[in-house]
Amino acid sequence: MCHNRNGTCQEDNLPCSGHYVNNHCSGHASRRCCLPSESHVQDSGYCSNVKVISRDSWGARRPSSILPISTPVPLFFIHHTAGHTCFETNQCIQALKGIQNYHIDSRGYNDIGYSFLIGQDGNVYEGRGWNSQGAHTKNHNDHSFAASFMGNFMSHLPVQKALDAAQALIECGVAKGYIEGDYSLYGHRDVKATSCPGDSLYNHIRAWPHYNTVPPTLE
Template sequence: MVKQEILLLVLSALSQAMGCFQLITPSKWGAKPANCSAPLKDLLPEYVIIIHTVQNPCKTPAECAREVRNVQDYHLHLKEWCDVAYNFLIGEDGLVYEGRGWRSEGSHTYGYNDLSLGIAFIGTFTQRSPNEAAWKALKCLLDFSVKIGYLSPDYLIMAHSDISDVVSPGEPIRSEISKWPNYRHN
């Protein structure tokens, strides 16, 4: 009886946290089968790396699913990686698209792939910031990730350009996350 009550409490907490954002699983966005097997380190990820995909932005679930499939095709066929590089992607439709998810190592940032979550905004954001719906989805995803034990409560957030010599995620995004209390410039 006690186990059932605990399970119900956990499920209730998860459903409340998930109410803040909607996760679109790979099967729902039309992913091709992945060939990845490297898990993240046993420790909780300590970093969140924010990236942009450098492609068309999307504002509807259909557009965003298509753009995520385009990212996966590029990463699988041209880069010859085992799957989409990112753990999650966020569209301006306010939805979170699962890439490699919480437990798999990404291919987004050399030296950080096994100890971070790579989260990419879908689009090119060198001239403007993602819309409010995308920012809300990011914040909800991070809160949820901490709550369910898939991200360290003391995580640090960084722009991809803080670590690598790239433009990603664009200055408007970098400027926004630099205001966050857990931002770290490398």
Template sequence: MSLRCALRAWALFALLGLAEAEDQTCCGPIVPGKEWRARQSECAKELALPVRYVVVSHTAGSSCNTPALCRQQAQNVHHYHAQNLGFCDVGYNFLIGEDGLVYEGRGWKVKGDHAGRAWNPISIGITFMGNYMERVPPPRAIRAAQSLLACGVAQGALMPNYEVKGHRDVQQTLSPGDRLYELIQEWPQYRG
């Protein structure tokens, strides 16, 4: 990582009050679970890295556009997944906030519960916090997601020729919402 890149990332971390972050290869800020107060994960099944697929979804709930609101929303999603659905942790590998930050769910190495039995063991699940049936996420959220995917390739978690799929491409659902689905279909890595 270049010195300039490292200084820029750490300046942002200091501004946002993030004590620790996964900033290998200058991927941009990733808010660790303990920073948004996720409870200790009980998940044990690891992914065989690198994976070929990324499944993009939306939470279909409230959006968030500040770090404080996004931390709360990540906690809400985590609570719903762990308490109501009985998951061992939040179901996604990463959550994207409208504040332009990435919130770590299960991370790169742990199998998620985001796209069904066939897809969970072979994909990374990223979700945009909000409902994107009628609107798209703001540009900073899209940039955060694309930076995260480049980071995954740089770290060896994603194959260089990875494929992006919408949640509705792998399960019967309206996720990731009509507008976000239209947008990801324009990404060069999209394969429906």
């Protein structure tokens, strides 16, 4: 597995020009796979102006099953996690692991629910990604993707670099053919009685391109 991806199994206290990933090497836990940096962020499906931290990089658990999604999708939803926010990558990774554990162990999902999560460090974290259906927006999961800002944005906005990251991710999704060119953007509360994605963030995204004041219909 490590070799197939051009990596090297070695003790993880040794320098690695890329980053270490777990569970790819035999032996004890400190013997890990050093993957070269080019496989770190810009795997196919992403764009050079969006920093996407892959599942391997944040140490995601494996999904118990995967539901495919047919693309391009017509809708994109914005959420907030309403939980702890994070300003540093290590903090964001801890938060992500907590969210994934909660979604799998407490809610019974196959995986973390969101397609992507956005940290206040300006990074996009890969959740279910572009290739599988999420569990984020009831009745719309099979024809939309969703990004969730980590934190509670009722009374304040995410930092600018996080807002920029979300918009760049959506544009990238369109450019790569995962999202329709004439997609509609919504906040979670547009389709459900919820405070998500928070008053401040919701008011803000209503000025984004493709925000649609007409709620989506269900077929």
